[in-house]
Amino acid sequence: MKKLKAILIGAGLRGITYTDFIAENRDKFELVAVAEPADSRRNYIKKKHALSNGLCFTDYKPLLEKGKIADVAIIATMDRDHFEPVMEAIRLGYDILLEKPIAPTPRECEAITSLAEKMGSRILVCHVLRFTPFFVALKEIIDSGKIGEIVSISQIECVGNEHQSHSFVRGNWGNEAKSSFMLLQKSCHDMDILQWLIGTECRQVQSFGSLTYFTEKNAPNGAPDYCIEGCPVGETCPYNAVKLYLKSDSDWFRSASTKMVNPNDDDVKKAISSTQYGKCVFRCDNNVVDHQVVNLLFDGGVTVSFTMCAFNKGGRTIHIMGTKGEIEARLEDNKPIQIYTFADKAVSEYDYAAMGGEGQAGGHSGGDEGIMEAFYNYIANGEAGKNICTVERSLKNHYIAFAAEHSRRSGAVINVEDYMNSIKNEEDYSI
Numbered sequence: 001m002k003k004l005k006a007i008l009i010g011a012g013l014r015g016i017t018y019t020d021f022i023a024e025n026r027d028k029f030e031l032v033a034v035a036e037p038a039d040s041r042r043n044y045i046k047k048k049h050a051l052s053n054g055l056c057f058t059d060y061k062p063l064l065e066k067g068k069i070a071d072v073a074i075i076a077t078m079d080r081d082h083f084e085p086v087m088e089a090i091r092l093g094y095d096i097l098l099e100k101p102i103a104p105t106p107r108e109c110e111a112i113t114s115l116a117e118k119m120g121s122r123i124l125v126c127h128v129l130r131f132t133p134f135f136v137a138l139k140e141i142i143d144s145g146k147i148g149e150i151v152s153i154s155q156i157e158c159v160g161n162e163h164q165s166h167s168f169v170r171g172n173w174g175n176e177a178k179s180s181f182m183l184l185q186k187s188c189h190d191m192d193i194l195q196w197l198i199g200t201e202c203r204q205v206q207s208f209g210s211l212t213y214f215t216e217k218n219a220p221n222g223a224p225d226y227c228i229e230g231c232p233v234g235e236t237c238p239y240n241a242v243k244l245y246l247k248s249d250s251d252w253f254r255s256a257s258t259k260m261v262n263p264n265d266d267d268v269k270k271a272i273s274s275t276q277y278g279k280c281v282f283r284c285d286n287n288v289v290d291h292q293v294v295n296l297l298f299d300g301g302v303t304v305s306f307t308m309c310a311f312n313k314g315g316r317t318i319h320i321m322g323t324k325g326e327i328e329a330r331l332e333d334n335k336p337i338q339i340y341t342f343a344d345k346a347v348s349e350y351d352y353a354a355m356g357g358e359g360q361a362g363g364h365s366g367g368d369e370g371i372m373e374a375f376y377n378y379i380a381n382g383e384a385g386k387n388i389c390t391v392e393r394s395l396k397n398h399y400i401a402f403a404a405e406h407s408r409r410s411g412a413v414i415n416v417e418d419y420m421n422s423i424k425n426e427e428d429y430s431i
């Protein structure tokens, strides 16, 4: 079995997830270097992968200045920090596992995709939903023809109120200028999975949405800037940072807020006293939407209604309506997928949880392990599995998000291809 040497750029939550997989699959991968400014995270990787000091960097530049020292680069920096390291890694001849979104603007996405094509660099974009047993099962059912041809889909991405507050109000993705717009950063997964399930191209989009709740006007009377200073509604507020970060056992929230691996209570206390993670959710610098709908028209008249919304517990629901039957399913409660067929008026069940085994309980409902396996097979064995999303395909699906966001801002119904061509002719085609 060929062993792939890998470098990691950005050892945050995503980078650590992928390299923890490497640590458990040392027959397939070997991590040989890391670039990460946060000491705790870099040291975690150094220890776990027994790296020498000379191969641990605080920035991606000196690591890439070493030339091509491995087969693959895993790039998991923040959205706005993808472009430069990806371009340089392509120039050096790396094959790449790239976190989504490819980049926040069409111009950067185009530049990455065309340089990769020119240099023959294979880039897999981390659309992890394609590797979850849930969506694999849905694809299988659709492709079996059991429900006939797809006519319409209704999909809801329930972000979850706590997740919204953590990631899209207080955290990394709350402010578009520091990350990207919501439909790209969060729901590019959904645009991608819908296109993958339907299997044809999206032609037109229309979107509405706004930021309604997590704004200054909803701040309770007397609420301090930081929850830890003592808020009059602290007992009942679902977003009290002391409860969510300090008193919680969520590794995710504690680690993200401190940028540390296994932080202690003092570390968390420090983070919620001085960073946005401790701020009143109504007094942050967030500006991304907390709810958005998109109507999509695909080839053959297939229609989709997609909703992203913060105000729920979390999860994804999907209703796929075909000429011979329908599928109803909810990701994240492990209940079997329900299939109703018109000819026999029968309901059958598909137990996707049984497919996943260990992976089902893993990150992103099994998707994180799945994408690493697929990345290995793609690069080491040249096997482009049917779930993989190359940068070329991902770029097209990113354009659905770019066009939909343009619709949200302009109020117009947008023809995706015309939009793509029109902005390509603009001097600076940022969204």
Ligand SMILES: NC(=O)c1ccc[n+]([C@@H]2O[C@H](COP(=O)([O-])OP(=O)(O)OC[C@H]3O[C@@H](n4cnc5c(N)ncnc54)[C@H](O)[C@@H]3O)[C@@H](O)[C@H]2O)c1
Binding pocket: 009, 010, 011, 012, 013, 014, 015, 035, 036, 037, 038, 041, 058, 059, 060, 061, 076, 077, 078, 079, 081, 099, 100, 101, 126, 127, 128, 172, 185, 256, 259, 364
């Ligand atoms: N595929 C998915 O489902 C999924 C889920 C969450 C996030 N993401 C994407 O993954 C990416 C990373 O997200 P995350 O949650 O791991 O964020 P994160 O903030 O935890 O990790 C980013 C890391 O990059 C490091 N970094 C910053 N500047 C650097 C530099 N110059 N050189 C090297 N490293 C540098 C940061 O210190 C940080 O540790 C984002 O683009 C995000 O949108 C994807």
